[in-house]
Amino acid sequence: MLDELLITILLTSVPLVFAATGELVAEKSGVLNLGVEGMMLMGAVAAFGMTLQFGNPYIGIIGGGIAGGFTAAIFAFFVLGLATNQVATGLALTIFGTGLSGLLGAPLVGQAIDGLPELSIPFLSELAVVGVIFSLDIMAYLSVFVVALVSWFLNQTKPGLVLRSVGINHDSAHALGYQVLKVRFYAVVFGGVMAGLGGAYLPLVLTPHWAEGMTAGRGWIALALVVFAAWRPYRVIVGAILFGAVTIFQLLGQAKGWAIPIQFMSMMPYLVTIFVLVIMSGSSRIAIGAPKELGRIFTSGR
Amino acid sequence: MITLTPRGHVPWQLTFAIPILAVVLTIMAGGVIFAILGFEPLETLYEFFIKPLSQPYQFGNLLVKACPLIIIGTGLVFCYRANIWNIGAEGQLIFGALGAGLLALSFPEVTSKWFLLPMAMAAMLAGALWAFVPAVLKVRYNTNEILVSLMLTYVAGFFLDWLVRGPWRDPMSFGFPLTPSYGDGALISALILPGIGRLGQLHWAVPLSFIVALAGWFVMRHSLTGFQVRVIGNAPQAGKFAGFKPDRVTYGVLLASGGLAGLAGMIEVSANIGQLQPNVSFGYGFTAIIVVFLARLNPLAVIVAGLVVALAELGGDAAQISLGVPKVVTGVFKGILLFMLLSGETLTHYHIRFGAAKLASKTQQESEHA
Numbered sequence: 001m002l003d004e005l006l007i008t009i010l011l012t013s014v015p016l017v018f019a020a021t022g023e024l025v026a027e028k029s030g031v032l033n034l035g036v037e038g039m040m041l042m043g044a045v046a047a048f049g050m051t052l053q054f055g056n057p058y059i060g061i062i063g064g065g066i067a068g069g070f071t072a073a074i075f076a077f078f079v080l081g082l083a084t085n086q087v088a089t090g091l092a093l094t095i096f097g098t099g100l101s102g103l104l105g106a107p108l109v110g111q112a113i114d115g116l117p118e119l120s121i122p123f124l125s126e127l128a129v130v131g132v133i134f135s136l137d138i139m140a141y142l143s144v145f146v147v148a149l150v151s152w153f154l155n156q157t158k159p160g161l162v163l164r165s166v167g168i169n170h171d172s173a174h175a176l177g178y179q180v181l182k183v184r185f186y187a188v189v190f191g192g193v194m195a196g197l198g199g200a201y202l203p204l205v206l207t208p209h210w211a212e213g214m215t216a217g218r219g220w221i222a223l224a225l226v227v228f229a230a231w232r233p234y235r236v237i238v239g240a241i242l243f244g245a246v247t248i249f250q251l252l253g254q255a256k257g258w259a260i261p262i263q264f265m266s267m268m269p270y271l272v273t274i275f276v277l278v279i280m281s282g283s284s285r286i287a288i289g290a291p292k293e294l295g296r297i298f299t300s301g302r
Numbered sequence: 303m304i305t306l307t308p309r310g311h312v313p314w315q316l317t318f319a320i321p322i323l324a325v326v327l328t329i330m331a332g333g334v335i336f337a338i339l340g341f342e343p344l345e346t347l348y349e350f351f352i353k354p355l356s357q358p359y360q361f362g363n364l365l366v367k368a369c370p371l372i373i374i375g376t377g378l379v380f381c382y383r384a385n386i387w388n389i390g391a392e393g394q395l396i397f398g399a400l401g402a403g404l405l406a407l408s409f410p411e412v413t414s415k416w417f418l419l420p421m422a423m424a425a426m427l428a429g430a431l432w433a434f435v436p437a438v439l440k441v442r443y444n445t446n447e448i449l450v451s452l453m454l455t456y457v458a459g460f461f462l463d464w465l466v467r468g469p470w471r472d473p474m475s476f477g478f479p480l481t482p483s484y485g486d487g488a489l490i491s492a493l494i495l496p497g498i499g500r501l502g503q504l505h506w507a508v509p510l511s512f513i514v515a516l517a518g519w520f521v522m523r524h525s526l527t528g529f530q531v532r533v534i535g536n537a538p539q540a541g542k543f544a545g546f547k548p549d550r551v552t553y554g555v556l557l558a559s560g561g562l563a564g565l566a567g568m569i570e571v572s573a574n575i576g577q578l579q580p581n582v583s584f585g586y587g588f589t590a591i592i593v594v595f596l597a598r599l600n601p602l603a604v605i606v607a608g609l610v611v612a613l614a615e616l617g618g619d620a621a622q623i624s625l626g627v628p629k630v631v632t633g634v635f636k637g638i639l640l641f642m643l644l645s646g647e648t649l650t651h652y653h654i655r656f657g658a659a660k661l662a663s664k665t666q667q668e669s670e671h672a
Binding site for chain 2: 034081088093095096099223
């Protein structure tokens with residue numbers, strides 16, 4: 001029972017880790033992309049379709065990442081190229097992605113795929129209780145690796161420093177000769193690839209089907225997670241596991257026959273998100289790492 | 303590379319041309335999508351945008367579909383003008399339906415139509431209450447209203463689901479998740495036009511939606527309240543110097559838009575459904591966001607924009623039934639339309655040039671300043 005609970009919590013948190021880490025990088029460069037939900041859905045439908053087509057979930061992973069990246073590139077074109085309002089464009093991307101994924105996925109409804117296989121790490125996976133952590137799928141391991149990579153990139157490398165400085169003050173960064181829009185383009189597309197991977201995880205591991213709007217608000221929760229993590233990559237994992245645990249409560253409640261109606265259990269992740277947002281916004285945002293230029297349009301120098 | 307150079311002044315023709323251009327381009331993009339999907343583009347577009355208007359009664363249905371969009375859209379105009387991003391109108395709509403439903407289900411024997419008045423008040427109160435949460439969190443803790451209002455939409459959906467499956471369920475519903483049907487007093491009657499009779503589903507709340515938009519326009523354009531909203535949204539610093547209170551504006555616009563969304567929820571149930579069920583809206587709260595941008599944040603234009611978007615919704619239904627085009631294609635249209643409209647905003651404020659050299663753009667800027 002404990003094993004199963006732990007594994008379900010971990011599995012539920014993986015898509016959130018991917019999507020939130022990607023959004024974190026985009027936001028660090030100063031771009032707020034509210035289209036995470038749309039990008040995740042595009043990733044999910046692409047991953048499902050590719051896996052169905054080629055019978056290989058690993059191709060599905062790649063397909064999901066590429067689809068997410070392309071969807072983000074649309075956002076980048078409008079927000080960076082045409083300097084449109086980031087909030088509204090992000091909403092448009094979510095509406096567009098939800099619609100397009102539904103359209104592409106319409107012929108796929110009702111079909112099933114073989115998801116990603118478990119990859120047990122020898123010896124470690126045989127440990128009691130914590131052994132389950134080492135008998136997950138490749139994407140779960142990858143998600144931790146990505147967080148480590150992003151943390152290293154942002155804090156230890158020069159390009160990472162440039163990316164952060166663009167997010168802190170784009171006019172200064174521009175004056176120093178950095179190409180603000182180019183940096184932001186890469187950051188946004190990276191965010192899209194990650195959101196696509198997060199979306200891909202849903203049909204590849206969690207449920208082997210495609211359903212319209214199957215992300216059910218995970219993209220929005222990922223956005224909240226970035227705030228929760230105070231723009232620090234490792235904290236994303238902590239937050240995602242916390243949310244995974246909250247989601248799992250409803251299953252536990254059902255299994256144990258708690259008297260609380262299921263609908264109230266289902267509300268929990270959303271209510272906890274609000275609660276967490278309130279706590280985080282109580283502290284000074286700048287001090288906890290919020291990029292100063294977040295959501296601001298860069299137009300100087302052209 | 304795309305080069306943007308600020309315009310000296312905005313030609314007035316652009317204000318009108320851009321929404322029209324956006325709609326035309328979206329329809330053209332739609333044709334391309336249909337062709338890719340293997341549908342005959344012109345036939346499908348005809349089915350989508352012309353056929354739903356080929357019978358007089360269909361105009362009635364169009365107005366009915368536009369009604370909640372216009373009411374919600376009017377409220378959202380105030381939010382977005384004030385730079386407050388309420389995207390949880392869907393949840394506020396659901397709460398409005400619940401507020402009105404509480405009255406309707408408590409007094410099922412009432413037959414007087416005056417009952418609709420307290421119901422509307424209850425709906426607006428409940429919708430405003432749901433919008434009060436992001437408002438107070440924004441003002442007190444500077445919490446992001448986008449995420450809070452959206453999260454509350456999910457919560458509202460689950461709450462409604464629990465009510466109609468649990469405490470409010472009709473014991474005679476054979477296990478269906480439905481409340482008892484509303485009494486006569488809680489239903490909005492069909493509008494009988496003199497000389498024509500019934501026009502599709504046309505009901506009495508449709509003219510009300512026009513009045514709401516008109517009132518919204520008046521407040522925005524000709525009152526100090528509207529002026530404050532615009533100033534706080536455009537130039538918060540200037541607003542503060544003028545003695546306007548940004549917090550009060552935040553509360554005002556969120557409560558107003560929540561109240562109007564709630565009213566739309568009550569109308570949806572009382573005019574079209576007649577009882578509460580797990581789903582009382584077809585995403586009107588989200589669709590209204592597109593309406594607001596198509597109207598370029600002008601309450602009067604919300605009427606026209608509401609009708610245009612409602613047409614796309616009806617067309618989606620029609621094309622699904624007659625040609626088997628998946629209904630979600632409407633969502634793609636909505637997304638593309640919003641992209642086009644936002645690009646249009648850029649076109650209004652900047653000259654856009656593709657691949658222009660940096661030097662050229664600089665001299666252009668200088669000549670404009672001269």
